[in-house]
Amino acid sequence: MDTQFAITGRDFAISVTDTGVSRSIVKMKHNKDKTWQLTPYTMMTVTGADGDIDPFSEYIQGNVKLYSVRNAQDLTPKEVANFVRGELADALRSRGAYKVNVLVSGYDKTTGEASLYWIDYLAALTRVPFGSHGYPSYIIYSVFDREYKEDITLEEGLGIVQKCINAVQTRFMADMPNFTVKVVDAQGTRAIDIAKA
Amino acid sequence: MEYNGSAIVAMKGKNCVAIATDKRLGQRQMTIDTDFEKVFPITERTYIGLAGLATDVKTLHDRLRMRVNLYKHREERVIEPNTFANLVSHMLYEHRFGSYFVQPVIAGLNKNDQPFICSMDTIGCIDLGGNFIVSGTAAENLYGTCESLWEPDLEPEELFETISQALLNAVDRDAMSGWGAVVRIITPSGIITRDLKSRMD
Numbered sequence: 350m351d352t353q354f355a356i357t358g359r360d361f362a363i364s365v366t367d368t369g370v371s372r373s374i375v376k377m378k379h380n381k382d383k384t385w386q387l388t389p390y391t392m393m394t395v396t397g398a399d400g401d402i403d404p405f406s407e408y409i410q411g412n413v414k415l416y417s418v419r420n421a422q423d424l425t426p427k428e429v430a431n432f433v434r435g436e437l438a439d440a441l442r443s444r445g446a447y448k449v450n451v452l453v454s455g456y457d458k459t460t461g462e463a464s465l466y467w468i469d470y471l472a473a474l475t476r477v478p479f480g481s482h483g484y485p486s487y488i489i490y491s492v493f494d495r496e497y498k499e500d501i502t503l504e505e506g507l508g509i510v511q512k513c514i515n516a517v518q519t520r521f522m523a524d525m526p527n528f529t530v531k532v533v534d535a536q537g538t539r540a541i542d543i544a545k546a
Numbered sequence: 547m548e549y550n551g552s553a554i555v556a557m558k559g560k561n562c563v564a565i566a567t568d569k570r571l572g573q574r575q576m577t578i579d580t581d582f583e584k585v586f587p588i589t590e591r592t593y594i595g596l597a598g599l600a601t602d603v604k605t606l607h608d609r610l611r612m613r614v615n616l617y618k619h620r621e622e623r624v625i626e627p628n629t630f631a632n633l634v635s636h637m638l639y640e641h642r643f644g645s646y647f648v649q650p651v652i653a654g655l656n657k658n659d660q661p662f663i664c665s666m667d668t669i670g671c672i673d674l675g676g677n678f679i680v681s682g683t684a685a686e687n688l689y690g691t692c693e694s695l696w697e698p699d700l701e702p703e704e705l706f707e708t709i710s711q712a713l714l715n716a717v718d719r720d721a722m723s724g725w726g727a728v729v730r731i732i733t734p735s736g737i738i739t740r741d742l743k744s745r746m747d
Binding site: 434 | 571573576581582599600601604644
């Protein structure tokens with residue numbers, strides 16, 4: 350019942366997740382960060398089966414970091430996304446498939462472009478201008494389809510994100526009062542304090 | 547097989563072949579992407595379209611790319627469409643119990659410029675077909691449109707019109723496919739790639 354969605358402009362990507370952790374009828378935590386920083390310019394948001402999120406994400410995070418250490422150079426967002434998909438695909442038909450949905454967003458310093466990759470738990474990968482996982486996708490995609498156009502600015506992107514948050518809070522049955530919003534662009538990754546509805 | 551949705555068709559013409567596909571990637575009834583590649587070049591004159599589960603489309607494409615590159619290194623020549631079809635068939639049958647959920651369509655010209663098309667089921671049974679080959683969630687629809695529209699010895703431009711109309715009208719009746727279309731005509735002198743303007747629903 351977790352929300353994650355992301356939207357890109359030419360040179361920035363905004364990544365959003367809700368911050369609640371619930372188990373059965375109890376809200377366990379209200380301020381969990383579901384974003385995993387992989388390089389200074391690439392991050393991934395992960396939702397899915399409880400016991401799979403941390404092992405998978407830590408494994409990816411560790412290996413991406415290891416590449417940076419070994420090669421004195423970071424993986425680009427496209428390379429990270431393909432690595433994530435490869436690991437999910439290998440695990441899919443083995444004894445221990447990960448049931449996690451991922452959005453990899455990042456800024457490529459060599460091309461000056463931001464990108465977003467949608468990866469589902471079956472390891473289907475596609476590059477998209479905006480994307481979402483989970484039940485709230487039905488609401489969020491409608492907002493994106495209405496509001497998105499090519500080459501939006503960061504302010505316009507944040508406006509669309511706010512509309513998505515408002516729509517989810519109004520119409521989605523599960524209570525989601527808090528969201529983590531992060532931006533990655535030429536200056537790196539930073540969290541944005543977005544006003545809640 | 548119906549989880550992501552797809553529609554792929556290949557047709558023979560006069561010294562040319564065409565392969566056309568939709569561009570939808572869906573998650574059951576929800577559309578995720580309208581620019582998803584399902585047809586991939588294998589050599590300059592052979593293309594493979596992979597209909598079915600998107601993750602297996604990518605995995606199979608990556609594996610086939612590696613096998614074809616290895617073939618090229620060993621044999622010092624590019625692979626012929628007929629040989630490639632057997633390669634795909636063998637690879638699929640290796641996973642006889644635990645198969646890839648894809649139904650490939652192969653279209654190409656052999657070294658004598660003769661057209662070659664075929665499709666396979668999920669475990670690699672080759673259907674050499676005759677005039678046209680269809681695959682995907684809109685396969686039944688495509689059988690109908692192709693059977694009505696196809697005729698022998700179509701020139702490249704005529705083949706383009708025929709295959710485009712066959713694809714577009716078939717996917718318009720299938721909820722799981724459509725949302726864009728791309729057609730490739732393979733001729734001895736080169737490839738013509740065209741994006742079709744289609745209904746985005």
